[in-house]
Amino acid sequence: xxxxxxxxxxxxxxxxxxxxxxxxxxxxxxxxxxxxxxxxxxxxxxxxxxxxxxxxxxxxxxxxxxxxxxxxxxxxxxxxxxxxxxxxxxxxxxxxxxxxxxxxxxxxxxxxxxxxxxxxxxxxxxxxxxxxxxxxxxxxxxxxxxxxxxxxxxxxxxxxxxxxxxxxxxxxxxxxxxxxxxxxxxxxxxxxxxxxxxxxxxxxxxxxxxxxxxxxxxxxxxxxxxxxxxxxxxxxxxxxxxxxxxxxxxxxxxxxxxxxxxxxxxxxxxxxxxxxxxxxxxxxxxxxxxxxxxxx
Numbered sequence: 001x002x003x004x005x006x007x008x009x010x011x012x013x014x015x016x017x018x019x020x021x022x023x024x025x026x027x028x029x030x031x032x033x034x035x036x037x038x039x040x041x042x043x044x045x046x047x048x049x050x051x052x053x054x055x056x057x058x059x060x061x062x063x064x065x066x067x068x069x070x071x072x073x074x075x076x077x078x079x080x081x082x083x084x085x086x087x088x089x090x091x092x093x094x095x096x097x098x099x100x101x102x103x104x105x106x107x108x109x110x111x112x113x114x115x116x117x118x119x120x121x122x123x124x125x126x127x128x129x130x131x132x133x134x135x136x137x138x139x140x141x142x143x144x145x146x147x148x149x150x151x152x153x154x155x156x157x158x159x160x161x162x163x164x165x166x167x168x169x170x171x172x173x174x175x176x177x178x179x180x181x182x183x184x185x186x187x188x189x190x191x192x193x194x195x196x197x198x199x200x201x202x203x204x205x206x207x208x209x210x211x212x213x214x215x216x217x218x219x220x221x222x223x224x225x226x227x228x229x230x231x232x233x234x235x236x237x238x239x240x241x242x243x244x245x246x247x248x249x250x251x252x253x254x255x256x257x258x259x260x261x262x263x264x265x266x267x268x269x270x271x272x273x274x275x276x277x278x279x280x281x282x283x284x285x286x287x288x289x290x291x292x293x294x295x296x
Contacts, residue, residue: 074119096114178210
């Protein structure tokens with residue numbers, strides 16, 4: 001009886017979760033970023049190739065001035081499951097960058113055009129130089145940022161997220177951060193060199209607002225208009241999608257493999273069940289036929 005009541009209560013709670021709104025937070029506390037719909041969420045989700053290409057454009061024209069993606073190689077941009085630029089595009093892109101290499105025959109370091117196998121270089125020679133140019137703290141590398149930054153939704157939200165396999169909290173946070181710059185409310189003092197951001201822990205962030213409407217010009221469609229609006233909200237979503245890919249470039253292959261493994265395990269379970277029935281089918285009859293053996 002107790003187990004039945006517990007199970008019924010849990011099911012009622014989870015069912016109610018479908019219609020529940022996000023928890024309200026008192027004034028002054030950091031709000032929970034709104035959950036967004038992403039193309040790659042869920043067990044069968046995939047990256048939107050056009051969005052990844054737009055996101056790379058935003059990264060290159062805006063974010064690259066300070067932040068690196070040093071875990072990503074140029075060739076990764078042409079691999080399946082990513083932006084899927086052509087090899088020619090990747091080779092031309094790589095040639096625009098300079099890579100420090102060496103030593104040469106004279107024992108000296110030298111610069112050469114990047115090759116597709118090279119990783120994206122950082123705009124700064126080292127972390128100390130980056131810190132000196134950015135108020136004493138080096139801008140973090142963005143390769144894994146979509147996985148490194150997240151937030152807690154609390155009970156019962158994390159249970160509901162687990163059941164529906166929602167794991168894009170990091171992407172939600174990055175998007176909210178990029179659009180969360182606002183004027184500080186009354187009573188909040190923003191120190192010199194700081195900016196007020198609604199979703200940043202503590203609300204005071206050193207990074208100035210990186211995006212503005214019309215900042216990045218997207219490719220035009222057949223009608224002469226961009227396929228998506230050139231707004232801060234769209235830029236934020238596109239560059240976040242690109243950073244989600246840099247953090248997990250083999251997501252689509254992992255999902256395909258997981259689906260195949262689950263099918264294999266289901267087939268193996270069925271095979272083992274019928275094998276067990278076949279192997280043990282005659283054993284029960286042999287025991288019953290033995291003299292003096294009573295079966296229940």
